[in-house]
Amino acid sequence: MGNDVYQIERVLQADVCSGCGGCGAATQGAITIPLSAVGMYTPQLDGVSDSDLEKADQVCPFSNATVNESEIGQQRHTSAQHSDSRIGRYHSLWAGRIESEKDIIGSSSGGLTTWIAKRLLSEGKVDGVIHVGPSDVTRNGRLIEYRVSRTVESLIESRKSNYYPTSFSEVLNDLSLDSGERYAFVGLPCQCTSIRHLQKLDDRWNEAIPYVLGIVCGHLKSARYAESLAWQLDIEPSDLSSIDFRVKDPSRSARGYGLRVEGIDGRSAESEANKLVGGNWGHASFQPNACNYCDDIFAESADVCLGDAWLPKYESNWRGTNVVIIRHPEIADLLSRGRDAGEVWIEELSADEVASTQDGNFRHRRVGLSVRAADDAKESLWRPIKRVNAKLDGIPENRIRVTRARRRLGDASHKLFADARSRGNLEVYISGIRPLVVEYEQAARQSFLERMRPKVERRLWKYWNAAVTTGSRIIPSRRSRR
Ligand SMILES: Cc1cc2nc3c(=O)[nH]c(=O)nc-3n(C[C@H](O)[C@H](O)[C@H](O)COP(=O)(O)OP(=O)(O)OC[C@H]3O[C@@H](n4cnc5c(N)ncnc54)[C@H](O)[C@@H]3O)c2cc1C
Structure with a gap:
């Protein structure tokens, strides 16, 4: 038409x-x-x-x-x-x-x-x-x-x-x-x-x-995410028959959920999800x-x-x-x-x-989308129009670094795992993704410290004011610590 x-x-x-x-x-x-x-x-x-x-x-x-x-x-x-x-x-x-x-x-x-x-x-x-x-x-x-x-x-x-x-x-x-x-x-x-x-x-x-x-x-x-986790637990992609992504454990917090996989031959394995490569949601693997x-x-x-x-x-x-x-x-x-x-x-x-x-979701989906959209706009790429504007202004440099590092990591995970799968060698994926994980973690640590700094400063300021008002010491003297 x-x-x-x-x-x-x-x-x-x-x-x-x-x-x-x-x-x-x-x-x-x-x-x-x-x-x-x-x-x-x-x-x-x-x-x-x-x-x-x-x-x-x-x-x-x-x-x-x-x-x-x-x-x-x-x-x-x-x-x-x-x-x-x-x-x-x-x-x-x-x-x-x-x-x-x-x-x-x-x-x-x-x-x-x-x-x-x-x-x-x-x-x-x-x-x-x-x-x-x-x-x-x-x-x-x-x-x-x-x-x-x-x-x-x-x-x-x-x-x-x-x-x-x-x-x-x-x-x-x-x-x-x-x-x-x-x-x-x-x-x-x-x-x-x-x-x-x-x-x-x-x-x-x-x-x-x-x-x-x-x-x-x-x-x-x-679908390769499930395979990548199972393979790290010695169940190869072609053998994987079922997966439980959210195993609860009364001895851990709600966040510390486990992962259980089962092979076609009946073998099963379990691990804490975020201890496996790619299990950390911040990495956006796959x-x-x-x-x-x-x-x-x-x-x-x-x-x-x-x-x-x-x-x-x-x-x-x-x-x-x-x-x-x-x-x-x-x-x-x-x-x-x-x-x-x-x-x-x-x-x-x-x-x-x-x-x-x-x-974290807001940082990834709203602030992160501003960065990604700005990066796409710079290259004149077509993109879906969402409610978030393309802009870098006002976004801390460390957050921009995290967003870009996560995007690189996510993109690379598909390609590296496809290669590992075709070569029947998990190590191709693990060793390829590791430097990108390190790059992401460094950026994420800097961004976290930057986010936390005002909170820590506010808290210290509060203690300081309280100490001045009450006349007490912020750090106890040697004698009072004894
Ligand atoms: C891909 C994905 C990403 C998520 N990310 C987040 C997150 O970032 N933050 C957060 O708070 N929660 C997230 N969730 C939701 C969260 O994991 C729980 O599903 C939600 O809290 C509901 O829990 P529940 O105990 O009420 O669900 P349950 O009573 O266990 O029921 C879960 C329901 O979800 C349906 N369902 C499961 N997987 C899918 C799927 N892939 N597609 C469509 N429907 C599905 C099931 O059929 C079932 O009806 C995510 C879920 C998925 C599937």
Whole structure:
């Protein structure tokens, strides 16, 4: 239709597709989305008609032909009376977890994502939940995939965060939109946004998906992330059959979660995730390039968003605690009934507390995006237009260094691991990535010290003032120390 380059083509050329599945669903499978050689879902556009490419442009979360999450929030969440540029629109903000000791061990964090989905199902508000769970790798080469759970038992089998690529197009294309069935959808921020665009394109998706549950995302991982961790535990990529990214341990804090992998031959191994190369989230190893352009931390398009409440007051509890952003009155009601029934514990949080659960995420996705966009603009590269401006002004030099070092590390991880895999030698990846980890860690340490300096100075100043007022010594004299 006279449009020589479609947005979806630009997205693929610039390698900024997250593989969400929206274009496959909008085109009823005319666009297929197989797993690529680097382990990311990648749409195939060969032979796709102009009208289908136009549909793809209207649903892709990285297309410049769609509205952003702020506008989606304004149109959708009209009853959510509060708004915050970091969080989006909201009805109320909470920290919480399920009360059952038996159940909480099987969830990533506070278990409220599955609890809400379970209640929507058991109260008959939906006929099924579209979410992510383990898959039979010997069947289709995927460890994890989207599925529809129609029973509580099936929901329970598919808990926990999977740091693994997922694409919802096949599952959505298998649903009959004329059946009158209703579903809750659980997904990452980009996937939730894509569902909202799909609902705008075809109103039947509004009927079919009345609830969208979003999970906080720091960044996604390619399928090679799981393989790289398992290989370090002596399970080779071709032998890996299952992975649990979030093993809880009552002797550790919530942050100190473990990783368990199992091989096709039944062998298993476990380790603390952040002790493995790439296990530190700051490194952004195996991060798709798309995540370099995402500014949506709290799944602003979703009716509710759940993440980890990374605040000191909750971290010491090994069970895990959710941060919860509610944008839909029915979900607010569900949660308060759960509290009254003694099934969940919740306590209200301020917007500042909610934002600070994701401090690092904001540095990566908002400040970092300014830097990356400025770097791209300098090279005149096409990029998805997000709500963050391209600029370096006002950003500390050390933060710019961290952002660039992380980007180099993430990019290199894909290439180095592909090389290691083809040569059957893990050391190719480990020795190649090490200098980039060192470079990143040095920059991150400098940036951390710079961030901490004003806090330390403020605290010292406070002590100094208190000492002057009370006439006491700041450093006790030798005699009083004895
Ligand atoms: C890739 C990724 C990155 C994340 N980054 C952060 C972060 O930076 N900060 C933070 O606070 N939280 C992050 N989370 C979310 C966090 O790990 C927990 O998933 C969230 O706190 C919900 O915990 P829960 O106990 O309520 O979930 P559970 O009750 O265990 O349920 C988890 C739900 O998430 C679904 N799910 C799991 N993996 C995926 C996936 N790959 N794609 C779509 N749906 C999935 C499951 O199907 C299940 O319905 C991330 C999750 C993922 C998958």
